[in-house]
Amino acid sequence: MVQPVEPEFEQALNELTSTLQPFLKANPEYQRALEVVQLPERVIQFRVIWEDDQGKLRVNRGYRVQYNSALGPYKGGLRLHPTVNLSILKFLGFEQTFKNALTGLSMGGGKGGSDFDPKGKSDAEIRRFCQAFMQELFRHIGKDTDVPAGDIGVGGREIGYLFGAYRKLRNEWTGVLTGKGNDWGGSPIRPEATGYGLVYYVNHMIEKSCSQYAFSNPSTLVAISGSGNVAQYAALKIITLGGTVLSLSDSHGSIIAPKGLTCEDVKQIMALKLRGGTLAELSQSTGKNKNCKPGPSWTYHAGKRPWTLLERVHVVLPCATQNEVSGEEAEFLVKSGARIVAEGSNMGCTQAAIDVFEASRVKGGSNAVWYAPGKASNCGGVAVSGLEMAQNSQRMTWTSEEVDSKLNKIMTDCYNTCYAVGEKWSADTPAAKNVLPSLVTGANIAGFIKVADAMRVQESRVA
CATH class of the missing domain: 3.40.50.720 (NAD(P)-binding Rossmann-like Domain)
Structure with missing residues (x-):
């Protein structure tokens, strides 16, 4: 048996393609979009050289997978964990593309990070790593291009170090990262x-x-x-x-x-x-x-x-x-x-x-x-990240109650979409049976249709 080269990504791809089959059979014109959407638009890989507290130079692998921008700027977190590799980041960026589509907000999909392990590192070491990481990443991101956020190993402290480095490198204050502190551009209830x-x-x-x-x-x-x-x-x-x-x-x-x-x-x-x-x-x-x-x-x-x-x-x-x-x-x-x-x-x-x-x-x-x-x-996190982007664009901050209300509505709309599309396309839930529709089928098909429709309008080769 041939082992998968990128097991996490191939698992995510197989899950999507298997649930899309009833839709693709009825709508074969979307097959080309499936072939295109499974490939990232851009994969950026770089080395990160930083200095530990003993003055010794360390090196880690850095990545940013810019998966799909048909619906908006690339949007997705940065993960710092020793298990980070290209397969995991491709799977996360692929999933993020359809997750972001389900929020109803104008966001594409992306993911990034490094095999750097923040556990056991001092604050100074984490700061030096984040600054070194941003020295390469800043070339590829921007508020209308790619807006990273936090993920495993990247919380408020790391976002602060990354944002500070970006601001100095570009000499500008812009909402290029989400998950910021409430006093400097963050959104209420983003951690929650x-x-x-x-x-x-x-x-x-x-x-x-x-x-x-x-x-x-x-x-x-x-x-x-x-x-x-x-x-x-x-x-x-x-x-x-x-x-x-x-x-x-x-x-x-x-x-x-x-x-x-x-x-x-x-x-x-x-x-x-x-x-x-x-x-x-x-x-x-x-x-x-x-x-x-x-x-x-x-x-x-x-x-x-x-x-x-x-x-x-x-x-x-x-x-x-x-x-x-x-x-x-x-x-x-x-x-x-x-x-x-x-x-x-x-x-x-x-x-x-x-x-x-x-x-x-x-x-x-x-x-x-x-x-x-x-x-x-779990799309609520990126949904509020999208709301943080909107607040940054307006140079204002909404109240916790306003953000929570918008979050609740986004999750309600997402559920209703998944239910309705799942009810239509779940091959195993005929109307005569008292069986709930497949939400995984609903989520995959609804997210795919939204991304594919945007791609087909923007690129005639996908149609």
Whole structure:
């Protein structure tokens, strides 16, 4: 068997093309657009040379994949993580293209980053790396060309260093990066946006399929993976609404709270993560961990993801990284009573897991699982990034309430689009059957049509 050269990208491409088949069969004129859209418009790769605190020169690989600009400037985050490679960034930029289309805002798709690992680095080292990274990247970005944002390993601190370097290199203040601080061009609720948007999207799924598991019900059991920005704010939102959050995790292990985490627990974890700590520290009580205060109602499970640690769960939100739910774990979640699975991470489920969830949906009945792909359910983050771009263009800042209202509407419109298109093109959901439409089919076809239509109008060769 031939191994894929770019496994993450090929997985994303195969998922899209497989769900497009009913649409392409009825509309063969779109086939050329599919052939074109799967190739990035431009791939930029460069070296990043920076100096550590000992004065030693270090070198890392830097990338920017400018995937598609048919709908607007390239838009997508920068990821700093040792696993970053071209396959991962191509998959992320490809997904971002259709995700951005689903927001209804004028944004193309892109992604970038470096295999630099910020963990264990001093503030000065991270600043020097960001400045060196921007010395090359600044040539290729601009407010009307390419507007990067944060991603894994890139938070407010890194955006500040990158923006400061860009401003000095270009001698201009412009909204070239999103995720900025509120006092210098950022948007209210940008840190919360992906997590909040995920909850807003899932709210509609619950109302349609299993209203007894509303987030306002304390008996609604929610499993969340990850403990970064998306997981934190999704957890806080659900706890505030009244639901019970059973888990959080990181790359080292998981916290399981049978009676539910509290807002105080989540805020403690936020503080821990801000200083680069791990969840393992919460289970320790000596040395540097003496300030951690473990709750009496949760346990830490080293080296394990949450999915097989829960006997009962209703809503599942993968919010860590790609391919974090396997086919075997998906089968366990179905048996555990999961009714909703919605990705807060990008491509959080393997294809095997998606197949399990989709088979459950088609089978129907009281145990059916309804799955939402990340390009739809987690588009709230980039949506508010788009709103930040709009605020920068107007040199003004909207209130938190205004931004939150716009975010809620964007997620509602996205859900309605995915539902309607899924209902039309899901080959396995004829009207005679009482089966929910495929949201992954709806999201893929709706996003593809919007991008393809723009390409076909702008480039006659695509038509």
